[in-house]
Amino acid sequence: xxxxxxxxxxxxxxxxxxxxxxxxxxxxxxxxxxxxxxxxxxxxxxxxxxxxxxxxxxxxxxxxxxxxxxxxxxxxxxxxxxxxxxxxxxxxxxxxxxxxxxxxxxxxxxxxxxxxxxxxxxxxxxxxxxxxxxxxxxxxxxxxxxxxxxxxxxxxxxxxxxxxxxxxxxxxxxxxxxxxxxxxxxxxxxxxxxxxxxxxxxxxxxxxxxxxxxxxxxxxxxxxxxxxxxxxxxxxxxxxxxxxxxxxxxxxxxxxxxxxxxxxxxxxxxxxxxxxxxxxxxxxxxx
Amino acid sequence: xxxxxxxxxxxxxxxxxxxxxxxxxxxxxxxxxxxxxxxxxxxxxxxxxxxxxxxxxxxxxxxxxxxxxxxxxxxxxxxxxxxxxxxxxxxxxxxxxxxxxxxxxxxxxxxxxxxxxxxxxxxxxxxxxxxxxxxxxxxxxxxxxxxxxxxxxxxxxxxxxxxxxxxxxx
Numbered sequence: 220x221x222x223x224x225x226x227x228x229x230x231x232x233x234x235x236x237x238x239x240x241x242x243x244x245x246x247x248x249x250x251x252x253x254x255x256x257x258x259x260x261x262x263x264x265x266x267x268x269x270x271x272x273x274x275x276x277x278x279x280x281x282x283x284x285x286x287x288x289x290x291x292x293x294x295x296x297x298x299x300x301x302x303x304x305x306x307x308x309x310x311x312x313x314x315x316x317x318x319x320x321x322x323x324x325x326x327x328x329x330x331x332x333x334x335x336x337x338x339x340x341x342x343x344x345x346x347x348x349x350x351x352x353x354x355x356x357x358x359x360x361x362x363x364x365x366x367x368x369x370x371x372x373x374x375x376x377x378x379x380x381x382x383x384x385x386x387x388x389x390x391x392x393x394x395x396x397x398x399x400x401x402x403x404x405x406x407x408x409x410x411x412x413x414x415x416x417x418x419x420x421x422x423x424x425x426x427x428x429x430x431x432x433x434x435x436x437x438x439x440x441x442x443x444x445x446x447x448x449x450x451x452x453x454x455x456x457x458x459x460x461x462x463x464x465x466x467x468x469x470x471x472x473x474x475x476x477x478x479x480x481x482x483x484x485x486x487x488x489x490x491x492x493x494x495x496x497x498x499x500x501x502x503x504x505x506x
Numbered sequence: 507x508x509x510x511x512x513x514x515x516x517x518x519x520x521x522x523x524x525x526x527x528x529x530x531x532x533x534x535x536x537x538x539x540x541x542x543x544x545x546x547x548x549x550x551x552x553x554x555x556x557x558x559x560x561x562x563x564x565x566x567x568x569x570x571x572x573x574x575x576x577x578x579x580x581x582x583x584x585x586x587x588x589x590x591x592x593x594x595x596x597x598x599x600x601x602x603x604x605x606x607x608x609x610x611x612x613x614x615x616x617x618x619x620x621x622x623x624x625x626x627x628x629x630x631x632x633x634x635x636x637x638x639x640x641x642x643x644x645x646x647x648x649x650x651x652x653x654x655x656x657x658x659x660x661x662x663x664x665x666x667x668x669x670x671x672x673x674x675x676x
Contacts, residue, residue: 223553230557230583238576245575252569256521263525331525337623337630340572376572404633
């Protein structure tokens with residue numbers, strides 16, 4: 220019995236040490252473990268995805284990824300162009316603002332969803348080695364999906380915008396009214412929702428109004444579609460309006476996302492050895 | 507050989523737990539595979555071996571998942587110690603006993619983690635009670651199914667490798 224007590228005391232000390240490890244040590248441990256477990260988790264994720272792509276051959280899948288990447292890229296261009304156009308109009312075509320800077324998109328596949336189910340997160344198969352860094356925006360062809368919250372050498376975790384811990388500076392496209400979008404989680408029916416707070420009382424918000432990123436704070440590029448207004452409320456104090464937002468991205472069925480790099484390069488989508496730009500170039504040459 | 511089997515079970519269990527998707531209707535409950543392995547050692551092996559499984563499994567889970575380091579270790583150890591103390595309790599049949607342990611451990615895992623996360627994570631305070639209840643029920647149901655399955659697999663592995671001696675509780 221005495222031996223049991225010693226064992227318990229020893230385990231207790233070990234647990235206290237583990238909980239109080241410095242953040243840098245924990246981060247290093249996490250990165251090491253994730254990369255070390257990759258040879259085991261990657262085949263498992265592939266086996267799970269097998270059912271999904273059972274009736275889809277590899278060239279078709281690669282083609283689909285390329286098409287999705289092109290859609291995401293064109294929408295991003297369009298959204299940013301629209302945002303810039305509005306800005307330009309408002310600022311009476313000030314010089315410099317019209318210079319549109321493209322962003323490199325890094326295509327990444329989702330290895331596992333809802334990593335621990337307490338947060339709305341997913342693990343991507345791209346990490347530091349592919350150019351992914353902390354706080355980069357993650358998009359889908361439909362709009363904004365979230366941001367990178369953890370990176371290891373070969374993997375990264377994305378926090379979806381429907382998570383209560385995710386906050387985004389946003390703007391209502393039609394009204395040019397600003398606010399903060401916060402995730403509301405997923406209902407038991409699997410329906411994801413967000414809420415936009417601190418909207419001016421003067422704004423005449425209508426259901427269906429488009430909500431986009433404002434670009435304030437610099438984390439998310441401006442003009443990315445977040446979702447559409449569902450319902451509008453007045454906050455408790457009656458000082459601001461709040462709006463329930465239905466996100467445009469379908470978080471339950473995501474397979475492929477694009478990490479928006481901070482590189483101010485010409486627009487190109489990198490996946491393995493190809494880029495959309497190169498593919499388009501080849502097509503033009505053939506034609 | 508005990509430690510080798512334990513390491514294999516924990517590595518495969520933690521990876522499978524991470525990769526398998528949560529069920530929306532059950533509050534995104536994840537399959538408690540690592541907890542099932544810890545329970546196996548709590549019911550069939552010594553306290554020291556069970557704590558090794560709980561600590562190693564907890565560190566694996568916390569590293570692979572987004573939980574702060576040490577949280578799963580605390581919960582696995584507490585549930586393991588609880589199961590170890592009551593390992594002589596038998597409900598009608600062996601299979602039923604394992605299912606009851608799985609059910610209770612599933613509930614303990616969800617509420618235990620929720621309690622710890624409430625203290626450290628602000629965003630968790632906004633999670634609805636219904637969601638937590640669903641998640642607890644989901645984890646308990648999955649535990650009820652998984653514990654006897656994991657036990658059967660580990661017993662077979664132990665038999666194959668010659669680790670069949672059940673150590674008496676000291």
